[in-house]
Amino acid sequence: MTELSGNWGYPTNIWAGPGRIHELPEACRQLGISRPLLITDAGLKDAPIVQETLAIAEGEGLHTTLFAEVKGNPVGANVDAGVTAYREGGHDGIIAFGGGSGLDAAKAVALMVGQTRPIWDFEDVGDNWKRANAEAIAPVVAVPTTAGTGSEVGRASVITNEATHEKKIIFHPRMLPGIVIEDPGLTIGLPAKVTAATGLDAFVHCFEAYCAPGFHPLADGFAIEGMRIIKEFLPRAYENGEDIEARANMLAAASMGAAAFQKGLGAVHAIAHPVGALYDTHHGLTNAIILPYVMQHNRPVIAERMDLVARVLDLPKGGFDGVLDWVLEFREAMNIPNSLAEIGVDAERSADIGRMAIEDPSAGGNPQQLTAETLEHIFLSAQSGTLREAV
Incomplete structure:
Protein backbone atom coordinates (compact mmCIF):
# COMPACT_ATOMS: atom_id res chain seq x y z
CA MET A 1 0.00 0.00 0.00
CA THR A 2 1.29 3.46 -0.86
CA GLU A 3 1.67 6.25 1.70
CA LEU A 4 -1.78 7.71 2.42
CA SER A 5 -0.85 10.88 4.33
CA GLY A 6 0.29 14.24 3.09
CA ASN A 7 -0.08 18.01 3.38
CA TRP A 8 -1.03 19.76 0.16
CA GLY A 9 -1.23 23.47 -0.61
CA TYR A 10 -3.58 23.44 -3.59
CA PRO A 11 -6.25 24.71 -3.98
CA THR A 12 -6.12 25.32 -0.22
CA ASN A 13 -4.33 23.74 2.75
CA ILE A 14 -5.28 20.05 2.81
CA TRP A 15 -4.25 17.67 5.59
CA ALA A 16 -4.84 14.19 4.22
CA GLY A 17 -4.49 10.81 5.85
CA PRO A 18 -5.99 8.33 8.30
CA GLY A 19 -6.49 9.62 11.84
CA ARG A 20 -5.94 13.26 10.99
CA ILE A 21 -9.28 14.30 12.45
CA HIS A 22 -7.35 14.40 15.73
CA GLU A 23 -5.53 17.46 14.33
CA LEU A 24 -8.82 19.40 14.15
CA PRO A 25 -8.03 21.52 17.24
CA GLU A 26 -4.70 22.57 15.71
CA ALA A 27 -6.43 23.45 12.45
CA CYS A 28 -8.88 25.65 14.33
CA ARG A 29 -6.08 27.35 16.25
CA GLN A 30 -4.18 28.10 13.04
CA LEU A 31 -7.26 29.91 11.72
CA GLY A 32 -7.83 31.79 14.97
CA ILE A 33 -10.92 29.79 15.95
CA SER A 34 -11.57 29.14 19.63
CA ARG A 35 -15.38 28.83 19.68
CA PRO A 36 -16.33 26.88 16.54
CA LEU A 37 -19.83 26.07 15.37
CA LEU A 38 -19.83 22.58 13.87
CA ILE A 39 -22.35 22.49 11.03
CA THR A 40 -23.55 19.26 9.46
CA ASP A 41 -26.72 17.85 7.93
CA ALA A 42 -29.63 16.42 9.91
CA GLY A 43 -28.82 12.84 8.89
CA LEU A 44 -25.47 12.98 10.71
CA LYS A 45 -26.69 14.71 13.87
CA ASP A 46 -26.44 11.64 16.10
CA ALA A 47 -23.74 9.77 14.14
CA PRO A 48 -20.76 8.52 16.16
CA ILE A 49 -18.30 10.38 13.90
CA VAL A 50 -19.98 13.67 14.82
CA GLN A 51 -19.98 12.95 18.53
CA GLU A 52 -16.35 11.81 18.39
CA THR A 53 -15.35 14.95 16.51
CA LEU A 54 -17.10 17.15 19.06
CA ALA A 55 -15.24 15.29 21.82
CA ILE A 56 -11.90 15.85 20.06
CA ALA A 57 -12.59 19.60 19.84
CA GLU A 58 -13.86 19.91 23.40
CA GLY A 59 -10.95 17.84 24.70
CA GLU A 60 -8.54 20.49 23.45
CA GLY A 61 -10.46 23.36 25.02
CA LEU A 62 -12.48 24.44 21.98
CA HIS A 63 -15.98 25.44 23.07
CA THR A 64 -17.91 23.77 20.25
CA THR A 65 -21.62 23.75 19.49
CA LEU A 66 -23.44 21.52 17.00
CA PHE A 67 -25.85 22.85 14.38
CA ALA A 68 -27.51 20.18 12.22
CA GLU A 69 -30.65 21.82 10.86
CA VAL A 70 -29.60 21.22 7.26
CA LYS A 71 -31.61 19.36 4.62
CA GLY A 72 -30.16 16.97 2.07
CA ASN A 73 -30.61 19.77 -0.47
CA PRO A 74 -29.90 22.81 1.76
CA VAL A 75 -32.30 25.74 1.55
CA GLY A 76 -32.04 29.41 2.41
CA ALA A 77 -33.88 28.88 5.71
CA ASN A 78 -31.18 26.43 6.82
CA VAL A 79 -28.54 29.08 6.22
CA ASP A 80 -30.58 31.70 8.09
CA ALA A 81 -30.95 29.37 11.07
CA GLY A 82 -27.23 28.66 11.03
CA VAL A 83 -26.41 32.36 11.03
CA THR A 84 -28.69 32.86 14.04
CA ALA A 85 -27.03 29.97 15.90
CA TYR A 86 -23.58 31.38 15.10
CA ARG A 87 -24.40 34.85 16.36
CA GLU A 88 -26.31 33.76 19.46
CA GLY A 89 -23.54 31.32 20.40
CA GLY A 90 -20.80 33.92 20.13
CA HIS A 91 -18.84 31.74 17.71
CA ASP A 92 -15.71 32.84 15.86
CA GLY A 93 -15.42 30.20 13.16
CA ILE A 94 -17.00 27.15 11.58
CA ILE A 95 -16.24 23.47 11.26
CA ALA A 96 -17.97 22.35 8.05
CA PHE A 97 -18.60 18.64 8.49
CA GLY A 98 -20.23 16.00 6.31
CA GLY A 99 -21.19 15.53 2.69
CA GLY A 100 -21.95 18.20 0.14
CA SER A 101 -25.10 19.43 1.87
CA GLY A 102 -23.43 20.03 5.23
CA LEU A 103 -20.34 21.58 3.65
CA ASP A 104 -22.34 23.85 1.33
CA ALA A 105 -24.62 25.05 4.13
CA ALA A 106 -21.65 25.66 6.44
CA LYS A 107 -19.75 27.73 3.86
CA ALA A 108 -22.89 29.75 3.15
CA VAL A 109 -23.32 30.43 6.87
CA ALA A 110 -19.67 31.53 7.05
CA LEU A 111 -20.37 34.02 4.27
CA MET A 112 -23.61 35.33 5.70
CA VAL A 113 -22.67 35.87 9.36
CA GLY A 114 -21.21 39.26 8.48
CA GLN A 115 -23.56 40.41 5.72
CA THR A 116 -26.61 42.66 5.68
CA ARG A 117 -27.84 41.74 2.18
CA PRO A 118 -29.92 38.58 1.53
CA ILE A 119 -28.00 35.51 0.42
CA TRP A 120 -29.46 35.64 -3.10
CA ASP A 121 -27.59 38.90 -3.70
CA PHE A 122 -24.40 36.82 -3.83
CA GLU A 123 -25.49 34.46 -6.60
CA ASP A 124 -22.61 33.56 -8.91
CA VAL A 125 -23.54 36.03 -11.62
CA GLY A 126 -21.15 38.70 -12.84
CA ASP A 127 -19.34 40.36 -9.97
CA ASN A 128 -22.11 39.94 -7.36
CA TRP A 129 -19.50 38.59 -4.95
CA LYS A 130 -18.01 42.06 -4.67
CA ARG A 131 -21.13 43.16 -2.79
CA ALA A 132 -20.03 41.16 0.25
CA ASN A 133 -18.12 42.44 3.25
CA ALA A 134 -15.17 40.12 2.73
CA GLU A 135 -13.55 40.90 6.07
CA ALA A 136 -16.63 39.65 7.93
CA ILE A 137 -16.63 36.15 6.38
CA ALA A 138 -15.97 33.56 9.10
CA PRO A 139 -12.99 31.18 8.86
CA VAL A 140 -13.81 27.56 7.98
CA VAL A 141 -12.19 24.20 8.63
CA ALA A 142 -13.77 21.66 6.28
CA VAL A 143 -14.05 17.95 7.10
CA PRO A 144 -15.61 15.90 4.28
CA THR A 145 -17.23 12.58 5.19
CA THR A 146 -18.16 11.59 1.63
CA ALA A 147 -16.04 11.51 -1.51
CA GLY A 148 -18.20 13.28 -4.04
CA THR A 149 -18.96 16.97 -4.28
CA GLY A 150 -15.50 18.25 -3.43
CA SER A 151 -17.22 21.16 -1.69
CA GLU A 152 -14.37 21.18 0.81
CA VAL A 153 -12.14 22.83 -1.81
CA GLY A 154 -14.80 24.97 -3.45
CA ARG A 155 -15.52 28.68 -3.28
CA ALA A 156 -19.27 28.31 -3.71
CA SER A 157 -22.35 26.69 -2.22
CA VAL A 158 -25.48 25.38 -3.92
CA ILE A 159 -28.52 26.57 -1.96
CA THR A 160 -32.18 26.13 -2.91
CA ASN A 161 -34.41 29.20 -2.92
CA GLU A 162 -37.66 27.71 -1.61
CA ALA A 163 -39.70 30.65 -2.88
CA THR A 164 -38.74 29.98 -6.51
CA HIS A 165 -37.78 26.26 -6.24
CA GLU A 166 -34.45 27.06 -7.87
CA LYS A 167 -30.97 26.00 -6.87
CA LYS A 168 -28.66 28.99 -6.74
CA ILE A 169 -24.87 28.97 -6.75
CA ILE A 170 -23.64 31.35 -4.05
CA PHE A 171 -20.04 32.44 -4.56
CA HIS A 172 -17.25 34.33 -2.91
CA PRO A 173 -13.49 33.61 -3.14
CA ARG A 174 -13.21 33.69 0.65
CA MET A 175 -15.76 30.90 1.02
CA LEU A 176 -12.85 28.55 0.27
CA PRO A 177 -12.07 26.78 3.58
CA GLY A 178 -8.76 27.74 5.13
CA ILE A 179 -7.86 24.14 6.07
CA VAL A 180 -9.34 20.84 4.91
CA ILE A 181 -8.96 17.61 6.88
CA GLU A 182 -9.36 14.58 4.60
CA ASP A 183 -9.46 11.62 6.97
CA PRO A 184 -10.56 8.48 5.10
CA GLY A 185 -11.50 6.88 8.41
CA LEU A 186 -14.52 9.19 8.53
CA THR A 187 -15.87 7.64 5.31
CA ILE A 188 -15.60 4.01 6.44
Whole structure:
Protein backbone atom coordinates (compact mmCIF):
# COMPACT_ATOMS: atom_id res chain seq x y z
CA MET A 1 0.00 0.00 0.00
CA THR A 2 1.29 3.46 -0.86
CA GLU A 3 1.67 6.25 1.70
CA LEU A 4 -1.78 7.71 2.42
CA SER A 5 -0.85 10.88 4.33
CA GLY A 6 0.29 14.24 3.09
CA ASN A 7 -0.08 18.01 3.38
CA TRP A 8 -1.03 19.76 0.16
CA GLY A 9 -1.23 23.47 -0.61
CA TYR A 10 -3.58 23.44 -3.59
CA PRO A 11 -6.25 24.71 -3.98
CA THR A 12 -6.12 25.32 -0.22
CA ASN A 13 -4.33 23.74 2.75
CA ILE A 14 -5.28 20.05 2.81
CA TRP A 15 -4.25 17.67 5.59
CA ALA A 16 -4.84 14.19 4.22
CA GLY A 17 -4.49 10.81 5.85
CA PRO A 18 -5.99 8.33 8.30
CA GLY A 19 -6.49 9.62 11.84
CA ARG A 20 -5.94 13.26 10.99
CA ILE A 21 -9.28 14.30 12.45
CA HIS A 22 -7.35 14.40 15.73
CA GLU A 23 -5.53 17.46 14.33
CA LEU A 24 -8.82 19.40 14.15
CA PRO A 25 -8.03 21.52 17.24
CA GLU A 26 -4.70 22.57 15.71
CA ALA A 27 -6.43 23.45 12.45
CA CYS A 28 -8.88 25.65 14.33
CA ARG A 29 -6.08 27.35 16.25
CA GLN A 30 -4.18 28.10 13.04
CA LEU A 31 -7.26 29.91 11.72
CA GLY A 32 -7.83 31.79 14.97
CA ILE A 33 -10.92 29.79 15.95
CA SER A 34 -11.57 29.14 19.63
CA ARG A 35 -15.38 28.83 19.68
CA PRO A 36 -16.33 26.88 16.54
CA LEU A 37 -19.83 26.07 15.37
CA LEU A 38 -19.83 22.58 13.87
CA ILE A 39 -22.35 22.49 11.03
CA THR A 40 -23.55 19.26 9.46
CA ASP A 41 -26.72 17.85 7.93
CA ALA A 42 -29.63 16.42 9.91
CA GLY A 43 -28.82 12.84 8.89
CA LEU A 44 -25.47 12.98 10.71
CA LYS A 45 -26.69 14.71 13.87
CA ASP A 46 -26.44 11.64 16.10
CA ALA A 47 -23.74 9.77 14.14
CA PRO A 48 -20.76 8.52 16.16
CA ILE A 49 -18.30 10.38 13.90
CA VAL A 50 -19.98 13.67 14.82
CA GLN A 51 -19.98 12.95 18.53
CA GLU A 52 -16.35 11.81 18.39
CA THR A 53 -15.35 14.95 16.51
CA LEU A 54 -17.10 17.15 19.06
CA ALA A 55 -15.24 15.29 21.82
CA ILE A 56 -11.90 15.85 20.06
CA ALA A 57 -12.59 19.60 19.84
CA GLU A 58 -13.86 19.91 23.40
CA GLY A 59 -10.95 17.84 24.70
CA GLU A 60 -8.54 20.49 23.45
CA GLY A 61 -10.46 23.36 25.02
CA LEU A 62 -12.48 24.44 21.98
CA HIS A 63 -15.98 25.44 23.07
CA THR A 64 -17.91 23.77 20.25
CA THR A 65 -21.62 23.75 19.49
CA LEU A 66 -23.44 21.52 17.00
CA PHE A 67 -25.85 22.85 14.38
CA ALA A 68 -27.51 20.18 12.22
CA GLU A 69 -30.65 21.82 10.86
CA VAL A 70 -29.60 21.22 7.26
CA LYS A 71 -31.61 19.36 4.62
CA GLY A 72 -30.16 16.97 2.07
CA ASN A 73 -30.61 19.77 -0.47
CA PRO A 74 -29.90 22.81 1.76
CA VAL A 75 -32.30 25.74 1.55
CA GLY A 76 -32.04 29.41 2.41
CA ALA A 77 -33.88 28.88 5.71
CA ASN A 78 -31.18 26.43 6.82
CA VAL A 79 -28.54 29.08 6.22
CA ASP A 80 -30.58 31.70 8.09
CA ALA A 81 -30.95 29.37 11.07
CA GLY A 82 -27.23 28.66 11.03
CA VAL A 83 -26.41 32.36 11.03
CA THR A 84 -28.69 32.86 14.04
CA ALA A 85 -27.03 29.97 15.90
CA TYR A 86 -23.58 31.38 15.10
CA ARG A 87 -24.40 34.85 16.36
CA GLU A 88 -26.31 33.76 19.46
CA GLY A 89 -23.54 31.32 20.40
CA GLY A 90 -20.80 33.92 20.13
CA HIS A 91 -18.84 31.74 17.71
CA ASP A 92 -15.71 32.84 15.86
CA GLY A 93 -15.42 30.20 13.16
CA ILE A 94 -17.00 27.15 11.58
CA ILE A 95 -16.24 23.47 11.26
CA ALA A 96 -17.97 22.35 8.05
CA PHE A 97 -18.60 18.64 8.49
CA GLY A 98 -20.23 16.00 6.31
CA GLY A 99 -21.19 15.53 2.69
CA GLY A 100 -21.95 18.20 0.14
CA SER A 101 -25.10 19.43 1.87
CA GLY A 102 -23.43 20.03 5.23
CA LEU A 103 -20.34 21.58 3.65
CA ASP A 104 -22.34 23.85 1.33
CA ALA A 105 -24.62 25.05 4.13
CA ALA A 106 -21.65 25.66 6.44
CA LYS A 107 -19.75 27.73 3.86
CA ALA A 108 -22.89 29.75 3.15
CA VAL A 109 -23.32 30.43 6.87
CA ALA A 110 -19.67 31.53 7.05
CA LEU A 111 -20.37 34.02 4.27
CA MET A 112 -23.61 35.33 5.70
CA VAL A 113 -22.67 35.87 9.36
CA GLY A 114 -21.21 39.26 8.48
CA GLN A 115 -23.56 40.41 5.72
CA THR A 116 -26.61 42.66 5.68
CA ARG A 117 -27.84 41.74 2.18
CA PRO A 118 -29.92 38.58 1.53
CA ILE A 119 -28.00 35.51 0.42
CA TRP A 120 -29.46 35.64 -3.10
CA ASP A 121 -27.59 38.90 -3.70
CA PHE A 122 -24.40 36.82 -3.83
CA GLU A 123 -25.49 34.46 -6.60
CA ASP A 124 -22.61 33.56 -8.91
CA VAL A 125 -23.54 36.03 -11.62
CA GLY A 126 -21.15 38.70 -12.84
CA ASP A 127 -19.34 40.36 -9.97
CA ASN A 128 -22.11 39.94 -7.36
CA TRP A 129 -19.50 38.59 -4.95
CA LYS A 130 -18.01 42.06 -4.67
CA ARG A 131 -21.13 43.16 -2.79
CA ALA A 132 -20.03 41.16 0.25
CA ASN A 133 -18.12 42.44 3.25
CA ALA A 134 -15.17 40.12 2.73
CA GLU A 135 -13.55 40.90 6.07
CA ALA A 136 -16.63 39.65 7.93
CA ILE A 137 -16.63 36.15 6.38
CA ALA A 138 -15.97 33.56 9.10
CA PRO A 139 -12.99 31.18 8.86
CA VAL A 140 -13.81 27.56 7.98
CA VAL A 141 -12.19 24.20 8.63
CA ALA A 142 -13.77 21.66 6.28
CA VAL A 143 -14.05 17.95 7.10
CA PRO A 144 -15.61 15.90 4.28
CA THR A 145 -17.23 12.58 5.19
CA THR A 146 -18.16 11.59 1.63
CA ALA A 147 -16.04 11.51 -1.51
CA GLY A 148 -18.20 13.28 -4.04
CA THR A 149 -18.96 16.97 -4.28
CA GLY A 150 -15.50 18.25 -3.43
CA SER A 151 -17.22 21.16 -1.69
CA GLU A 152 -14.37 21.18 0.81
CA VAL A 153 -12.14 22.83 -1.81
CA GLY A 154 -14.80 24.97 -3.45
CA ARG A 155 -15.52 28.68 -3.28
CA ALA A 156 -19.27 28.31 -3.71
CA SER A 157 -22.35 26.69 -2.22
CA VAL A 158 -25.48 25.38 -3.92
CA ILE A 159 -28.52 26.57 -1.96
CA THR A 160 -32.18 26.13 -2.91
CA ASN A 161 -34.41 29.20 -2.92
CA GLU A 162 -37.66 27.71 -1.61
CA ALA A 163 -39.70 30.65 -2.88
CA THR A 164 -38.74 29.98 -6.51
CA HIS A 165 -37.78 26.26 -6.24
CA GLU A 166 -34.45 27.06 -7.87
CA LYS A 167 -30.97 26.00 -6.87
CA LYS A 168 -28.66 28.99 -6.74
CA ILE A 169 -24.87 28.97 -6.75
CA ILE A 170 -23.64 31.35 -4.05
CA PHE A 171 -20.04 32.44 -4.56
CA HIS A 172 -17.25 34.33 -2.91
CA PRO A 173 -13.49 33.61 -3.14
CA ARG A 174 -13.21 33.69 0.65
CA MET A 175 -15.76 30.90 1.02
CA LEU A 176 -12.85 28.55 0.27
CA PRO A 177 -12.07 26.78 3.58
CA GLY A 178 -8.76 27.74 5.13
CA ILE A 179 -7.86 24.14 6.07
CA VAL A 180 -9.34 20.84 4.91
CA ILE A 181 -8.96 17.61 6.88
CA GLU A 182 -9.36 14.58 4.60
CA ASP A 183 -9.46 11.62 6.97
CA PRO A 184 -10.56 8.48 5.10
CA GLY A 185 -11.50 6.88 8.41
CA LEU A 186 -14.52 9.19 8.53
CA THR A 187 -15.87 7.64 5.31
CA ILE A 188 -15.60 4.01 6.44
CA GLY A 189 -19.23 3.80 7.52
CA LEU A 190 -20.62 5.20 4.27
CA PRO A 191 -23.16 2.74 2.78
CA ALA A 192 -22.32 1.21 -0.60
CA LYS A 193 -25.26 2.98 -2.27
CA VAL A 194 -24.06 6.39 -1.09
CA THR A 195 -20.44 5.52 -1.90
CA ALA A 196 -21.46 4.83 -5.50
CA ALA A 197 -23.62 7.94 -5.92
CA THR A 198 -21.09 10.32 -4.42
CA GLY A 199 -18.17 8.67 -6.22
CA LEU A 200 -19.89 9.03 -9.57
CA ASP A 201 -20.64 12.64 -8.72
CA ALA A 202 -16.87 13.15 -8.47
CA PHE A 203 -16.44 11.39 -11.81
CA VAL A 204 -19.00 13.69 -13.46
CA HIS A 205 -17.12 16.72 -12.10
CA CYS A 206 -13.92 15.46 -13.68
CA PHE A 207 -15.59 14.47 -16.96
CA GLU A 208 -17.53 17.70 -17.46
CA ALA A 209 -14.52 19.82 -16.52
CA TYR A 210 -12.37 17.95 -19.04
CA CYS A 211 -14.98 18.43 -21.78
CA ALA A 212 -15.58 22.12 -21.00
CA PRO A 213 -14.20 24.44 -23.70
CA GLY A 214 -11.26 26.72 -23.11
CA PHE A 215 -7.54 26.51 -22.40
CA HIS A 216 -6.89 25.20 -18.88
CA PRO A 217 -4.26 22.41 -18.87
CA LEU A 218 -4.12 22.47 -15.05
CA ALA A 219 -7.82 21.63 -14.76
CA ASP A 220 -7.55 19.05 -17.53
CA GLY A 221 -4.70 17.33 -15.70
CA PHE A 222 -6.67 17.14 -12.47
CA ALA A 223 -9.73 15.90 -14.35
CA ILE A 224 -7.94 13.13 -16.25
CA GLU A 225 -6.10 11.82 -13.20
CA GLY A 226 -9.26 12.11 -11.11
CA MET A 227 -11.13 9.90 -13.60
CA ARG A 228 -8.33 7.34 -13.50
CA ILE A 229 -8.33 7.22 -9.71
CA ILE A 230 -12.11 6.84 -9.59
CA LYS A 231 -12.06 3.99 -12.13
CA GLU A 232 -9.50 2.15 -10.00
CA PHE A 233 -10.71 2.85 -6.49
CA LEU A 234 -14.48 3.47 -6.53
CA PRO A 235 -15.34 -0.20 -7.21
CA ARG A 236 -13.06 -1.19 -4.32
CA ALA A 237 -14.70 1.28 -1.93
CA TYR A 238 -18.12 0.11 -3.12
CA GLU A 239 -17.34 -3.58 -2.59
CA ASN A 240 -15.44 -3.13 0.67
CA GLY A 241 -16.29 -0.01 2.62
CA GLU A 242 -13.36 -0.58 5.01
CA ASP A 243 -10.74 -0.42 2.27
CA ILE A 244 -8.84 2.55 3.68
CA GLU A 245 -6.61 2.93 0.61
CA ALA A 246 -9.65 3.13 -1.66
CA ARG A 247 -11.35 5.60 0.67
CA ALA A 248 -8.27 7.84 0.82
CA ASN A 249 -7.91 7.90 -2.94
CA MET A 250 -11.59 8.66 -3.43
CA LEU A 251 -11.37 11.66 -1.08
CA ALA A 252 -8.45 12.94 -3.13
CA ALA A 253 -10.32 12.36 -6.41
CA ALA A 254 -13.35 14.27 -5.11
CA SER A 255 -11.18 17.27 -4.31
CA MET A 256 -9.50 16.98 -7.69
CA GLY A 257 -12.87 17.05 -9.45
CA ALA A 258 -13.90 20.22 -7.63
CA ALA A 259 -10.58 21.88 -8.39
CA ALA A 260 -10.95 20.86 -12.05
CA PHE A 261 -14.40 22.30 -12.49
CA GLN A 262 -13.12 25.80 -11.96
CA LYS A 263 -12.74 25.39 -15.73
CA GLY A 264 -16.48 24.75 -16.08
CA LEU A 265 -19.20 22.11 -15.85
CA GLY A 266 -21.96 21.48 -18.37
CA ALA A 267 -25.41 20.14 -19.17
CA VAL A 268 -25.30 17.32 -16.60
CA HIS A 269 -25.20 19.81 -13.75
CA ALA A 270 -27.44 22.31 -15.53
CA ILE A 271 -30.19 19.66 -15.61
CA ALA A 272 -29.41 18.04 -12.25
CA HIS A 273 -29.77 21.29 -10.32
CA PRO A 274 -33.41 21.96 -11.26
CA VAL A 275 -34.26 18.26 -10.97
CA GLY A 276 -32.89 18.31 -7.43
CA ALA A 277 -34.70 21.54 -6.60
CA LEU A 278 -38.07 20.33 -7.91
CA TYR A 279 -37.93 16.66 -6.90
CA ASP A 280 -35.50 16.73 -3.94
CA THR A 281 -33.31 14.03 -5.47
CA HIS A 282 -29.79 13.12 -4.35
CA HIS A 283 -27.43 15.33 -6.35
CA GLY A 284 -24.72 12.75 -7.01
CA LEU A 285 -27.20 10.07 -8.03
CA THR A 286 -28.99 12.51 -10.33
CA ASN A 287 -25.70 13.40 -12.03
CA ALA A 288 -24.80 9.73 -12.40
CA ILE A 289 -28.09 8.97 -14.16
CA ILE A 290 -27.98 11.97 -16.51
CA LEU A 291 -24.31 11.65 -17.58
CA PRO A 292 -24.60 9.25 -20.56
CA TYR A 293 -27.51 11.18 -22.04
CA VAL A 294 -25.46 14.37 -22.07
CA MET A 295 -22.48 12.47 -23.44
CA GLN A 296 -24.61 11.24 -26.31
CA HIS A 297 -25.86 14.75 -27.04
CA ASN A 298 -22.36 16.25 -26.92
CA ARG A 299 -20.81 13.46 -29.00
CA PRO A 300 -20.11 15.58 -32.11
CA VAL A 301 -17.91 17.99 -30.16
CA ILE A 302 -16.28 15.70 -27.56
CA ALA A 303 -15.58 12.55 -29.57
CA GLU A 304 -12.02 13.56 -30.39
CA ARG A 305 -11.25 14.20 -26.71
CA MET A 306 -12.42 10.70 -25.76
CA ASP A 307 -9.36 9.08 -27.34
CA LEU A 308 -7.19 10.30 -24.45
CA VAL A 309 -9.80 9.36 -21.84
CA ALA A 310 -9.99 5.82 -23.20
CA ARG A 311 -6.18 5.49 -23.11
CA VAL A 312 -5.81 6.86 -19.59
CA LEU A 313 -8.60 4.60 -18.32
CA ASP A 314 -7.05 1.66 -20.19
CA LEU A 315 -10.36 0.72 -21.77
CA PRO A 316 -10.67 -2.31 -24.05
CA LYS A 317 -12.25 -0.18 -26.77
CA GLY A 318 -11.08 3.30 -27.69
CA GLY A 319 -12.82 6.49 -28.71
CA PHE A 320 -16.22 7.82 -27.77
CA ASP A 321 -18.00 4.47 -28.03
CA GLY A 322 -15.45 2.85 -25.76
CA VAL A 323 -15.87 5.54 -23.09
CA LEU A 324 -19.67 5.55 -23.30
CA ASP A 325 -19.85 1.75 -23.10
CA TRP A 326 -17.60 1.78 -20.06
CA VAL A 327 -19.64 4.52 -18.32
CA LEU A 328 -22.81 2.46 -18.81
CA GLU A 329 -21.11 -0.68 -17.48
CA PHE A 330 -19.52 1.20 -14.58
CA ARG A 331 -22.90 2.58 -13.49
CA GLU A 332 -24.60 -0.78 -13.82
CA ALA A 333 -21.93 -2.52 -11.74
CA MET A 334 -22.82 -0.20 -8.84
CA ASN A 335 -26.58 -0.46 -9.32
CA ILE A 336 -27.08 3.09 -10.57
CA PRO A 337 -30.55 3.36 -12.18
CA ASN A 338 -30.70 3.96 -15.90
CA SER A 339 -33.50 6.53 -15.82
CA LEU A 340 -34.71 9.39 -13.66
CA ALA A 341 -38.13 7.75 -13.59
CA GLU A 342 -36.63 5.03 -11.39
CA ILE A 343 -35.92 7.60 -8.66
CA GLY A 344 -39.38 9.18 -8.78
CA VAL A 345 -38.86 11.93 -11.35
CA ASP A 346 -41.79 12.35 -13.75
CA ALA A 347 -41.92 14.25 -17.05
CA GLU A 348 -44.65 16.69 -16.09
CA ARG A 349 -42.33 19.64 -15.50
CA SER A 350 -39.99 19.07 -18.42
CA ALA A 351 -40.51 22.58 -19.81
CA ASP A 352 -39.73 24.09 -16.39
CA ILE A 353 -36.56 22.03 -16.15
CA GLY A 354 -35.44 23.13 -19.61
CA ARG A 355 -36.06 26.77 -18.72
CA MET A 356 -34.31 26.50 -15.35
CA ALA A 357 -31.41 24.52 -16.78
CA ILE A 358 -30.55 27.07 -19.46
CA GLU A 359 -30.41 29.74 -16.73
CA ASP A 360 -28.08 27.63 -14.56
CA PRO A 361 -24.45 28.86 -14.67
CA SER A 362 -23.28 25.32 -15.41
CA ALA A 363 -24.94 25.45 -18.83
CA GLY A 364 -22.36 27.97 -19.99
CA GLY A 365 -19.57 25.41 -19.65
CA ASN A 366 -21.13 22.83 -21.93
CA PRO A 367 -18.92 22.14 -24.97
CA GLN A 368 -21.90 22.46 -27.32
CA GLN A 369 -24.24 25.43 -27.29
CA LEU A 370 -27.54 24.75 -25.52
CA THR A 371 -31.10 25.99 -25.60
CA ALA A 372 -33.94 25.45 -23.16
CA GLU A 373 -35.56 23.15 -25.70
CA THR A 374 -32.38 21.10 -26.10
CA LEU A 375 -32.03 20.70 -22.34
CA GLU A 376 -35.67 19.70 -22.04
CA HIS A 377 -35.10 17.06 -24.73
CA ILE A 378 -32.04 15.65 -22.90
CA PHE A 379 -34.00 15.61 -19.64
CA LEU A 380 -36.87 13.69 -21.25
CA SER A 381 -34.40 11.12 -22.62
CA ALA A 382 -32.86 10.67 -19.17
CA GLN A 383 -36.28 10.56 -17.53
CA SER A 384 -37.47 7.76 -19.79
CA GLY A 385 -34.14 5.99 -20.20
CA THR A 386 -33.98 6.25 -24.00
CA LEU A 387 -30.32 6.94 -24.68
CA ARG A 388 -30.53 6.89 -28.46
CA GLU A 389 -32.92 9.85 -28.38
CA ALA A 390 -30.55 12.11 -26.44
CA VAL A 391 -29.00 13.57 -29.58
